[in-house]
Amino acid sequence: MNSTRDIDNLIELMARLPGLGPRSARRAVLHLIRKRALLLTPLADSLRLVAETARECLNCGNVGTSDVCDICSSEKRATGELCVVEDVADLWAMERSGMFKGRYHVLGGTLSALDGVGPEDLRIPRLRDRVVSENITEVILALNATVDGQTTAHYIADQLEGSVRLTSLAQGVPIGGELDYLDDGTISAALKARKEI
Secondary structure (H helix, E strand, O other), X not given: OOOOXXXXXXXXXXXXXXXXXXXXXXXXXXXXXXXXHHHHHHHHHHHHHHHHHOEEOOOOOOEEOOOOOHHXXXXXXXXXXXXXXXXXXXXXXXXXXXXXXXXXXXXXXOOEOOOOEOHXXXXXXXXXXXXXXXXXXXXXXXXXXXXXXXXXXXXXXXXXXXXXXXXXXXXXXXXXXXHHHOOHHHHHHHHHOOOOO
């Protein structure tokens, strides 16, 4: 009988998390065991609660504990602006900035012919419905600057053309960025999006 089977199973599960490999998972599990009362037990309780209550917002695709998330249910967020993002992590990143005061639409990925992801696999039909039903005046395409992200942005722009103002996030040199450390694509995007001083 293996006396560490449960611990080994926990390490294996932790190693499946993004950013954690087997070695990091072992260190994390050992730390949790050493701090059982302070970390392990509250973490287990929290994981159990989230497993029971977490769900996707029926309106936008955000993650929360109710059928409609706090952003969608807030009257203060009804500005007519809808920010389209690939996944919930992108929505959370936008929220951390505190700059956007409208609502979001999570696509659930990007179009990808190689992976067999077509328009019907994303929340694009729901996006079209929301533009009409929520009196959206501007759709901000906040998709990643990857081939799949840009392909998805072009597809959405074609689908919504003429029905709403379409904008995208600016791309190019980040604040504090040094040209020597930027890749060719970033420099190219910055040149194309240049503005007068």
